[in-house]
Amino acid sequence: MQKISKPVQLFLLIALGFALWFPSVGDEFYVELLTNIMIIAIFAMSLDLLVGYTGLVSLGHAAFFGIGAYGLAIFFGEMNQFSIWVALPVSMILAALAAVVVGWISIRTSGIYFIMLTLALAQMFYYYFFESKRFNGDDGMFMNAKPDVNFGSIQLMDLSNEHTFYYFTLGILVAVFLFLVMILRAPFGQVITGICANEQRVRSLGYATQRYKHVSFVIAGTLAGLAGFLEAAHTGFITPSYLGWHESGNILVVVILGGLGTIYGPIIGAVALVLLEDFLPDITEHWKIVLGMIIVCVVLFLPNGISSLSGKIFRIPSRIMKTIFRTFRG
Amino acid sequence: MANMSDNNIILRCQGLSKSFGALKAVNNVDLDFESGVVHAIIGPNGAGKTTFINLLSGELQPTQGQIYFKDHDLTKAPPNKISQLGIGRSYQKTNIFPKFTCLQNCWIASQSRLKTSMKFFKSAHRDREVMERAQRALELTHLAMKPEILAANMSYGEQRQLEIAMMLATDPELMLLDEPLAGMGSEEGAEIIELMRDLAKTHTLILIEHDMDAVFAIADQLSVMENGILLETGTVQQIRNSKAVQEAYLGEEETA
Numbered sequence: 001m002q003k004i005s006k007p008v009q010l011f012l013l014i015a016l017g018f019a020l021w022f023p024s025v026g027d028e029f030y031v032e033l034l035t036n037i038m039i040i041a042i043f044a045m046s047l048d049l050l051v052g053y054t055g056l057v058s059l060g061h062a063a064f065f066g067i068g069a070y071g072l073a074i075f076f077g078e079m080n081q082f083s084i085w086v087a088l089p090v091s092m093i094l095a096a097l098a099a100v101v102v103g104w105i106s107i108r109t110s111g112i113y114f115i116m117l118t119l120a121l122a123q124m125f126y127y128y129f130f131e132s133k134r135f136n137g138d139d140g141m142f143m144n145a146k147p148d149v150n151f152g153s154i155q156l157m158d159l160s161n162e163h164t165f166y167y168f169t170l171g172i173l174v175a176v177f178l179f180l181v182m183i184l185r186a187p188f189g190q191v192i193t194g195i196c197a198n199e200q201r202v203r204s205l206g207y208a209t210q211r212y213k214h215v216s217f218v219i220a221g222t223l224a225g226l227a228g229f230l231e232a233a234h235t236g237f238i239t240p241s242y243l244g245w246h247e248s249g250n251i252l253v254v255v256i257l258g259g260l261g262t263i264y265g266p267i268i269g270a271v272a273l274v275l276l277e278d279f280l281p282d283i284t285e286h287w288k289i290v291l292g293m294i295i296v297c298v299v300l301f302l303p304n305g306i307s308s309l310s311g312k313i314f315r316i317p318s319r320i321m322k323t324i325f326r327t328f329r330g
Numbered sequence: 331m332a333n334m335s336d337n338n339i340i341l342r343c344q345g346l347s348k349s350f351g352a353l354k355a356v357n358n359v360d361l362d363f364e365s366g367v368v369h370a371i372i373g374p375n376g377a378g379k380t381t382f383i384n385l386l387s388g389e390l391q392p393t394q395g396q397i398y399f400k401d402h403d404l405t406k407a408p409p410n411k412i413s414q415l416g417i418g419r420s421y422q423k424t425n426i427f428p429k430f431t432c433l434q435n436c437w438i439a440s441q442s443r444l445k446t447s448m449k450f451f452k453s454a455h456r457d458r459e460v461m462e463r464a465q466r467a468l469e470l471t472h473l474a475m476k477p478e479i480l481a482a483n484m485s486y487g488e489q490r491q492l493e494i495a496m497m498l499a500t501d502p503e504l505m506l507l508d509e510p511l512a513g514m515g516s517e518e519g520a521e522i523i524e525l526m527r528d529l530a531k532t533h534t535l536i537l538i539e540h541d542m543d544a545v546f547a548i549a550d551q552l553s554v555m556e557n558g559i560l561l562e563t564g565t566v567q568q569i570r571n572s573k574a575v576q577e578a579y580l581g582e583e584e585t586a
Contacts, residue, residue, distance in 0.1 A: 187447040187454045194438045197427045204387060205500055206413030206442035215448065 004181070004264065008307075012264055019170055023163045031166050037274045038169045039230045042176050044254040044266030046223035049180060051252070052261030053189070054216040055196035059115045059248050060102065060122025064095040064221035066243030068228025070129060071095070073141040073238045084147035084159075088229055095225020096218055098125070103217030107210055110199075119245055129240040140239035147233055159233065169230055173267070176223055180263050183219070192216050196261075257298055259305025268307050340365040340504060340534050341386070341417075346395035348381050348558075355381040357558035358395070363504075363551075368526070368535045370549035372542070378558040379538045380422060383506050386536070387419045388412040399504070413442065418502025422509040422538070424489045426481050426496065433477035435492055436464035439499035467499035470528075472521055487518045494522065504534045511541050523547060 004012075019038075023031050047061045071091040076082045106117040130138050149157040149168070159165050183189050191212045194202040203209045232238050241247065258269020276294065280287035302308055341363040348356040355378045363369050371379050384390040386397060388409035397404040402415055413419075427435050440463040441447055441454065455461065468474040471491040481492060494510055510526070511519045519541070526535060526548050539545050545552070545566075552569040554561040562568075562575050569575050 183450045185453045185455075186451055187441055187444065187449040187457075190434075190438050190441060190454045191447045194427060194430075197429060198425070200389075200409075201425050201427070202438070204389065204409045204413060204419065205439050205496070206410050207447065208408075208410050212447070 008264065015267075016174070020167075023166055028162065031162060033274065033278060035162070035166045035169050035234060037270050038166075038173045039227050039234065040251070040254060040274060041267040041270035042169075042173055042230065043224055043227035044251055044258065044270050045176055045180060045263055046220045046227065047251055048255050048260065048263060048266045049184075049192075049216060049223070050220040051255055052263075052265075053184060053196055054192045054213055055199070056107070056110075056213060056217065057115055057252075058106075058118040058217075058220075059245060059252065060118035060120075061220070061224055061251055062245070062247035063102065063122035063125045063243050064099055064224035065228035065231070065247065065251075066129070066238075066240070067098050067125065068092065068095045068225030069232035069238045069242050070135065070141070070228075071225070072147075072229050072232040073143060074135060076147070077141050077143050080145050082145070082147055084149050087147045088226070091229035091232075092222050092225045095228065096222040099218045099221025099225075100214075103214050103221070107213045107217060119248070122243065122248060123245060126240055126243040126245070129243060138240055140237060143232060143236040143238075146236075165234060169234070172226070172230065176226070177263060177267075184263070188212070188215070253295060257295060257305060259307030262305070262307050265305045265307035269305065272306055338364045338366070340400060341536075342396075342398045343386075344396045344398075346382075346385060346397065347393050348378075348385055348390055349393045354558045356385060356392075359555075359558075359560045361553060361560060361563065363534065363536060365534050366530075367550045368530045368537060368548050369551040369553065370537045370539060370545045371553045371555060372539070372545060373555035373561075376557075377555040379555055380508055381558075382555065383419065383508050383536070383538060386412075387417065387506055413500060413502075416501075416503035417506065418497040418500045418504070419506035420493045420497045420508060420510055422512060424486075424493050426489055426492050428480070428482035430481055431477065432473055432479050432481055432484065432488075432492060433464060433468065435481050436467045436495050436499040437461070439496040440464040440467070440501075442500055463501060464499050467495040470498055470525055471495040487514045490514050491518065491522065494525070498529075502533070504536065505529065507535060507537045507539075509538050509540065511539060511544055519544070 019034070022034065026034075043065055047058065050056045050058050050061070068091040071094040072087055075090055076087050102118065102121045105121065106114055109117055129135055135141060146159040146165075148155065149159060157164050157168060159168060184193070191202065191207055195209050195212060199209050228242065231242070254269040254273050255266045256269070257272055258267065259265025276291055280290055284290060298306060339362045343359055343361045346356055346359040346361075347354060357378075359382065371382065373379055381390065385392050386404075388404065388407050388411070392405060395405070399412075399415055399417060404412055404415075427438070430438070437455070437460065440460045441457070443463065444457070444460065465474065465477075468477060471494055473488065473491055473495055481489065484492065490510070490513055494507070497505060507526070510522055514522060523544050526537070529535060530548065537545070537549065549566055551563065552566055553563040554569060554575045562572050564572070
């Protein structure tokens with residue numbers, strides 16, 4: 001993977017510092033909103049591994065998000081007490097299994113056919129939950145309690161506290177980010193970035209590219225399941241719309257808005273989209289039109305997403321310094 | 331198959347054909363390649379040379395016929411398996427990763443020789459053996475001076491050299507070179523000819539090339555193709571003297 005440049009590293013550290021500091025001063029509403037943004041960011045980063053790094057445009061990624069969420073609700077929704085050490089693996093394993101199957105079928109195709117297959121297979125999961133009486137159909141499911149984070153009999157964290165949940169999510173966000181950076185720097189990451197650029201060439205170099213694409217698909221699906229788990233645990237309420245193609249499209253917009261193939265771009269995309277969705281309705285009733293226009297503008301003028309601004313912005317101070325320097329010398 | 335190990339034959343094609351609709355791009359070719367020999371395939375444009383190489387490297391599946399490499403039946407093998415068996419190839423049309431650096435291009439080629447690249451934890455560039463193989467490939471192709479340059483920013487000639495470097499980084503036993511000199515300057519071309527001479531001491535080379543001076547300089551064996559058919563195979567001297575070949579191909583060049 002391309003190295004994350006020094007200015008971006010600095011920016012990310014400042015953002016992390018801000019995120020750590022924010023709950024101590026911020027309004028409760030915004031703490032919750034930021035938690036929401038971070039969950040979307042984890043979801044979007046997992047899709048970036050697929051779309052931005054492996055070159056597989058999936059329009060069914062929400063299925064794994066939804067399966068992670070339903071996994072929590074189905075097995076633990078009615079319990080008043082359950083451990084996260086059981087619940088989290090259950091959600092992630094269910095999402096991983098679904099990704100193994102969906103991936104196995106869809107990586108046999110590419111381009112538009114891959115998009116159609118992921119869309120169709122994800123919709124099957126959507127309709128299953130939508131129709132199922134057992135899981136309340138489109139009424140959705142509720143969670144009775146938040147997962148316990150205990151070590152033995154000692155409580156490590158109380159997730160029913162909004163601030164604790166915020167920091168818990170932040171921790172997972174950082175962990176997922178570092179995990180993705182790690183696997184992209186490892187031999188596996190070299191291969192999938194190669195596949196994204198020119199799969200035929202990677203195959204002729206001796207790599208069984210299908211297998212790498214499949215593994216990438218499963219990793220992405222599992223991380224989406226993790227995000228779904230967080231979402232279900234956070235809101236305590238799950239509906240089939242979590243799995244729908246609308247959600248898949250939405251998360252694709254987040255990734256593209258932030259910047260494909262950057263890992264940190266989707267975080268920026270999540271912040272931008274959620275904040276816009278939050279602020280715009282205050283300004284105008286027709287806020288969706290404005291939002292659409294903003295997205296169109298970003299795609300037209302910043303084809304590499306909002307994150308590509310960082311390089312440009314950080315160059316401005318050095319340019320100003322140079323100009324000042326020259327004027328003085330002149 | 332059994333008699334293959336008796337003599338020195340490393341690659342054997344039997345009745346190899348490839349059709350695209352009504353067009354027989356490669357038509358019933360029987361051809362053996364000896365180990366340690368530089369075997370050039372010549373012929374006019376559209377003779378089916380590149381299609382033939384694509385069959386050998388697994389990029390295309392033959393319509394008919396068989397391909398054997400040592401004890402392996404390659405007829406239905408995918409390109410990745412053929413590469414792993416020790417057959418490397420370079421492309422006529424430069425086929426590199428433009429957004430990777432020069433070194434990264436060779437790196438990904440070299441890394442393919444690891445038992446598996448399903449490794450998720452350690453940074454890829456820490457593996458010394460992989461790094462050494464990649465750097466050796468760059469040195470052989472005279473690209474070692476600028477490993478960090480983006481492949482897209484290299485000159486066309488350098489990209490052609492990188493194309494060959496990537497093949498070398500997979501450490502192949504048999505090399506399929508599809509017009510390695512195409513688009514190179516005379517100086518770079520001379521370097522590559524020199525490199526191929528060196529490689530020929532320890533490797534088997536199958537070469538498609540239009541530059542006849544280069545072919546005569548490095549090839550031991552020549553095969554002539556026209557309209558998908560193998561016209562003749564022999565030593566350089568035999569082919570030079572062959573009437574049929576002169577009429578079909580070499581003659582044209584002299585009059586041109």
